[in-house]
Amino acid sequence: MASRPLKKRKVADEGRIFKQEWTIQYIFIEEKGKPICLICNQSVNLMKVSNISRHYDTMHKDEFEELHDEARKPRLDKLMKALKRQLDSLFKPTIDKEKAMLSSYIVSQKNVEKCKPFSDGEFVKECLVACAMELCP
Ligand SMILES: [Zn+2]
Structure with missing residues (x-):
């Protein structure tokens, strides 16, 4: 069969x-x-x-x-x-990729210029202000 x-x-x-x-x-x-x-x-x-x-x-x-x-x-x-x-x-991405990348460059540039660690509160504040100016002017 x-x-x-x-x-x-x-x-x-x-x-x-x-x-x-x-x-x-x-x-x-x-x-x-x-x-x-x-x-x-x-x-x-x-x-x-x-x-x-x-x-x-x-x-x-x-x-x-x-x-x-x-x-x-x-x-x-x-x-x-x-x-x-x-x-x-x-x-929908909440932050424009180009602006995020530019903020990253700004922080890197500040880091190179000042040679300060991210444990320094004033330096972190300065970086955050610079990023805020770029991301939400
Ligand atoms: Zn249901």
Whole structure:
């Protein structure tokens, strides 16, 4: 009896894509290929309606059950803006790289000029003031 080789299922082959109606229905959005809950910002491992609905049912259904489609939209907009702000602040550098490098050069130059250790409080203060002038004029 010849046996057929077992065909392994791969998640990537199943063509799972995020459906827009999940945003209103389960308060989820897609971010970089992963479904993310807008309420608690947790991601669900698989792009499956069962996983997403289970998360919604167990974690947030009580809070959002009475809000129906149209009533949810303002709340959804607010949650989306909050998540976007959070993601922007995570990936946006707070200090310009060139300014940071220039401040480093200023400190090095002062160090060479004065030949003082960083244990000297006045010298450290002078360096910090010079950096502050460069970073936030
Ligand atoms: Zn959640």
